[in-house]
Amino acid sequence: MTRLERFRSEVPRPDPDRLRANEDRLLAAITQDPRRPAQGAQGRARRTASRLRRFGLVTGLAAALAAGVVVVATRRADPPAVIRPMPAAASEVLTRAAQHATRTPELHPVPGQFLVYESRTMDPAEGQGRDGRQVRYLSRAVRKVWLPVDGDATGGFIEEEVLEPKPWPGWPIPPEARENLGRHGPSKLADFDDRAEFLRNDYAYVSRLPTDPRKMYEHLYTQLGNTRQDDTDAWDRVRGLLTEAYLPAAQRAALFRAAAAIPGVVTVEHAVDASGRAGIAAARVDPVRGQRQEYIFDRETYLYLGERSVVTDAARAGAPVGTVMTSSAQLSVSVADHGPSAAERD
Incomplete structure (x- = not known):
């Protein structure tokens, strides 16, 4: 029910x-x-x-x-994919990542188990402080997330260590930014899952995604059109399939080849993830946000390391050019037979 x-x-x-x-x-x-x-x-x-x-x-x-009524037969049915040809792949970084996708040990989670993701993150935080003034800073954390293999997002858990924040360029770090420093959880991750079907990234769903790059390309453009903004949205959807998500090797290779064909993708020779690991990135500029969204890979193995966004337009982003606004590092992905015990939870 x-x-x-x-x-x-x-x-x-x-x-x-x-x-x-x-x-x-x-x-x-x-x-x-x-x-x-x-x-x-x-x-x-x-x-x-x-x-x-x-x-x-x-x-x-x-x-x-x-x-006299329209019904949805099953939750598994996606909206029709956009009808558009897949361009020739333009990103050498993503093409190489696809070639290396099947060369690493594969996880084989089964229903009833959990995929466990450990990561380090930095994200912009904006809002109103206790005194009514606007505050801006960059929040940082180390996360450990348990997600059910069967796709029930309401059954997930999160443990988080809030780290010392970093300043947003030109803004002081407000007192509120340090109120929750330290470890929190494990606690329940969410009480609902309101994502559209085609935006799901749980293993039960992504393990059934296309292994053909052209069909994966169509999946990325589901309900999108042919504008530059649609290309930006498709590029952002790649992030959703890389962050705290695990695709089987065949789907992962198809994703990288499909992403390599999104118009506007460029190579960034030197990129660093949130844990300080250096790599090479495939990136695309979002002209609306004034930032370049980068997906970072190990230069030798082409394993996915993490992502970051870098300011390219100071006026639009509200920060100097070159500022790293978001950053993550995927530290590990593993399989567990169960989530945190009741005694461990908050």
Whole structure:
């Protein structure tokens, strides 16, 4: 019953304006003359999308109207993947990471077990202090997270050691930043999981992701389009599959090859993770945030080390160019038969 409730909670309530817009697009697709020629790659994409709408969406809509209700059959069904060709891979770092993905020992967790992630993090913290003034600083911590292999996010636990914060350039460290220094937990990680199906990163889900790079590329662009911002969002989704997530080697290799084809990816020859380990990074600039998001790999083994974001536009990021705003280091990933005992928990 809990799983059924999670199914239901992931279905957003559509607003009337969006329904009307979707209805207009559907009617336009139905009435489009299939003999009418379309030009170039965009035309081929439109024809493919039109065929899918006619043979999939139209049939589903007719059935739903006949029944008077739209239902979601299973939680496992993703929204249709974006129809766009995968460009040629442009990132040598990610291509090499894909080639090395099958050369390391593999974990084989089973339902009932936990994947245990240990990491070091730094993240920006902003808000209002006790005196009403705005505060900004960089919070740091060492984390240990237990996540169930079967995908129940509400069954996870976290233990955290809050470290001495670092200053946000130009801002003093406020007293509030040091209030929770020290070790906390283990404690329950979450009481709910409101992520969309295609954004899940638990092992039960990612172990069924495509092993074909082109299909993995489509997965990264689920419900996205063809703008630069969509490319940025797809790049951010790679982070979701690398941070406190474990993909089998085949899916991991497909992810790296798919990420290598996202437009705008560049190589950063010298990058350092949150624990001070030096490596080489595949990176992409987010012009809206004014930061470069880097995924860091060991220069020899191409094992994933961690990630960081570096300021490229001071005005947009609110910090000098070159400032490291976020940083992480994946210290270890292991399998445990159980989570922390009741005596260990807060």
